[in-house]
Amino acid sequence: MSKLEGKIALITGASRGIGRSIALRLAQEGAFVVVHYGKRRNEAEAVIHQIEQSGGNACAIGADLSTLDGIHDLFSVLDDDIRERTGGSGFDILVNNAGIGQIVSLEETTEESFDEVMKINVKAPLFVTQQALPRLKDGGRIINISSFVTRVASPSVFTYSMSKGAIDTFTHLLAKQLGNRNITVNAIQPGIINTEMNAGTLQDPHGQKYAAGLSTFNRWGEPEDVADIVTFLASSDSRWVTGQLLDASGGSHL
Template identity: 80%
Template sequence: MSKVQGRLEGQLAVVTGASRGIGRSIALRLAQEGAYVLVHYGTREAEAEAVVQQIVSGGGQARAIGADLSTPDGIQALFVGVDDAARKHRGGGGFDILVNNAGIGQIVTLEETTEESFEEVMRINVKAPLFVTQQALPRLRDGGRIINISSFVTRVASPSVFAYSMTKGAIDTFTKMLAKQLGSRHITVNAIQPGIINTEMNAGTLQNPQGQAYAAGLSVLNRWGEPEDVADVAAFLASADSRWVTGQCLDASGGSCL
């Protein structure tokens, strides 16, 4: 097929946790806009390679990179791959778009929270994006984009996902601080706050009619979200169309709990 042309033509994007769910849809969407997409995965190599093949089959460019972002060595391994791809793709270092999507869900109340479960969700959902971004900043080109995936649980109190909600609150604060720090480099930083999205993370809720009715009823549009609903917002934030938007947490929950 002919090469994809779009708003992100010539740009290099890194999407963490892109083998499935929201990350997968974001990777596909950025590729549709012309970006060369580095599809990060933790353990799901086959799924990540399938995303790459789908992008290539559609005329886009992509490469899968495996790395355990819960460890410093894993984060270093991610950027070894990023640096290699940048050299091969454009003959030099640097990239343009970072999407901090990798994370885990955790349906655990305050009473059920253990030290181990708390440390796990904080390590994956907060520590990893912080140190991924730290390593990314010297490589991210001026005028670039950082997009963090948060959640509507920072707006709507959800005690059934106690520690998870705390991690997304941290991401919102992280987003605002980064936006202020990087403004002088014309790098915009924003977060997306999805509601209930039809992904593996929410399979338990959406597997029965009662859960489906609950999820749809949260939104004024009377449906639950699909990964593509979030990916389209990410494509806007990655593009020049969002050049005057930074430090924002964009609700993408279909008006849930208004």
């Protein structure tokens, strides 16, 4: 039996990059996957198609997570989809993956750039989780995608680093609060991953050398490297792990 057979997972920002790989991997393990997307409907539908072609089950929901109205819309549709497809209510796994990167120093930071990052990287997971808690089943899983920049000072991504620091604290608080419901809460801190967010770095030969040189394995990460860790945290294998920040940077800056 697959590790996640009968489980329902909601993954935010799952139309591309790390979120896409997480959706594919959880579906492979038997989960019914809800693929959230912001604007990239075609990419989300392509993820659904790939999951179904492999024998899995999934649906896509579009919602703007930068607003409370958008978050409420997400869960309104989610409730209907779960009821229609399973005959029940509630779900088992929440992956707060949606996020945006931003290469901006402290000196370059504006109110607009600050708000842009904080809306998606901090406000969205906070209120998505708030709405999820009444629906998340006891014994469920919450997995937050943070970043190794909370461990490694990176002034070129000042506000982004701050936003991920908030996610680390959020993870600790939630883990403490939800222990009595047997819900585990953990965060993953990826390093440089081969996604659209890091395309500028990884398309440049000097950037490639820099990215590979950070890791003790002399390579940059792939989305699947993170998705496999999420699968462990989403399964019963991780039942005794909560409130942890798991570095997934390939030993960067050791």
